[in-house]
Amino acid sequence: MDERNRRAVLIGAFGTIAVFALLFVAVGADRVLDSLLSADPSLVVLTFALALCWLAAWSLMLRTILATLGVDVPLEKTFFVYAGAVFANSVTPFGQAGGEPVAALIISNVSESRYETGLAGIATVDVLNVVPSLSLVFVGVGYYATTAAVGERLETAVGSALALSVGVVLLVVLVWRSRETLVECLPASVAPRIARLGLGRFDPATLEADLADRLSRFFENLERISTDRRRLATAIGLSLAGWLFQAAALLTAFAALGYSVPLSVLVFVVPLANLAGATPLPGGLGGIEAAFVALLVPTTGIEAAAVTAAVLVFRGAVYWMPVVIGGVSVSVFGVRELR
Template identity: 70%
Template sequence: MNGRSRRALLIGAVGAIAVFVVLFVLVGARRVVESLLTARPSLVAATFVLALCWLVAWSLMLRTALAALGVDIPFGKSFLVYAGAVFANNVTPFGQAGGEPIAALLISKVSDARYETGLVGIASVDVCNVVPSISLVLISVSYYATTTTVGERLEDAVGAAVALIAVVVAIMLLVWRFQNVIVDRLPSAVSGFVARLGRGQFSPRSIERNLAERLGRFFDNIGHVATDRKRLTAVIGLSLVGWLFQSIALLTAFAALGHSVSPVVVLFVIPLGNLAGAAPLPGGLGGIEAAFVALLVPTTGIAAPVVTAAVLIFRGAIYWMPVLIGGGSMAALGVRVVSR
């Protein structure tokens, strides 16, 4: 890990701690601890089991997406690879930027797939997760609005989610529309810079040719996934199953504290709260917890310390358990999160 990576990780960790300090000061740290001490161990354990089911569902997504690209990975290895990707997401700022390249490297190590093929596989999983999440938000918020007045905070959160997803989709469509231009011009534009970084070890022309070939295969692979309707449907279906497991896990975390929450609420709170993962914090740590509390307190009517305790149990299962599993799989597969 180089100095720049250490500084980024340190700054992100300090930022996460600062967010937690502010959160605990606002809701009352002592009352949060008191709520946690009342949790039923059996239901806390059930929350972790449900989180494990979510991890299994989304690792099957990755396996299915790779199958559409002609890459066959046993279920056990696909689980370890996806857990490693989640680990990378959770320990690097701006999560997905760290997780996808690491997952692609893991895929190339456990199979004969090229790096760009693995990158398309994991990117397909992330993109397909958007479809069920925004659908769940729109459907559940619409239903919630028929029974309860939608507050300004929730309106702003939904508006931000729709705007962000619209921007991402627009960028993806533009990249796909102008893929030929990108393949033709991008390699020549960056080859000289890459050659200078390599201190003359590689010629700009060979770098340009290599980049063009890799970009061409990258877009071809995207086309394979997009046109395999059977597997694409399966991927989206598994994504929905994963979101539902997360929702049930949060409901179970509240049940562990003796409270019940409307399933409709958690169906839109989880995707909306995860938008805070775009913050420059390790895996959105701190920011996502604060977003969950901000959304759940007004929509459930439950006291903030209890909500915070439930969120901490839920995030312990969704965030910290995959960190432990993924860190172990990364070590077993011999891949470092940050190169030197």
């Protein structure tokens, strides 16, 4: 690990520790611990089982997208491939944005496909996940507004979701419309810098041609995905199922502590809180937990310590379990070579 990466990891780790420390001081660490110790073990196990269902749904989503590109990943291996991708997203800053290059390398090596194919696949999965999440946010918040007053925190969160989504859409449109220019100009700009850093295996001219070829195939892969409407619809349906499994897992985590929470609240809180994954923390760790607490306390009326305990059970299922499974998967598959 070079000095720059080591510094980024240390900053992310200290940032996560600082966020958790502030959270526990604010809500009371002793009360959180008491709530955790009172949890029903059978319902905690069910929370983890529902998280596995979420992971399975999104792994099938990735398999569907890769099938569009002619990449066949065996069904029994798909789950572990996606878990490896989640692992990459969970241990790098900025969530999906930081983990996508590593996730693409995992997919490339396991499926014996080219790197740009894996990158197109995982990038499409991450972008498509935005579609049902926004639908759940606006439908859920709309329903909530008919039963209770929408507080300032929720208004801010929804506004942030809308602004981020618009920004993502505009960026995607800009990149797509400029794809020919990018293929022509970007490799010429990047290749000499890579060569000077000693990261390339070829001379600048050869490296430039290789980058241009890979970038061109990346955009061709995206075009192939966009034209297969049936598989796109299937992928979006699997994405929606995954979000609903996450909401059900959080519902069960609250039930494990003896609380009943409306599912209609959780279906919009889960995608909203995950926006904190865009923070420069490893997989948003710490920031996402704080966002959940900030959103759930005013919308459920449950005390902050109990909410924090439920969120910790839930995040153990949707963050730490995939990190363990994905870390083992990456180690077993072995990620050594860029194809």
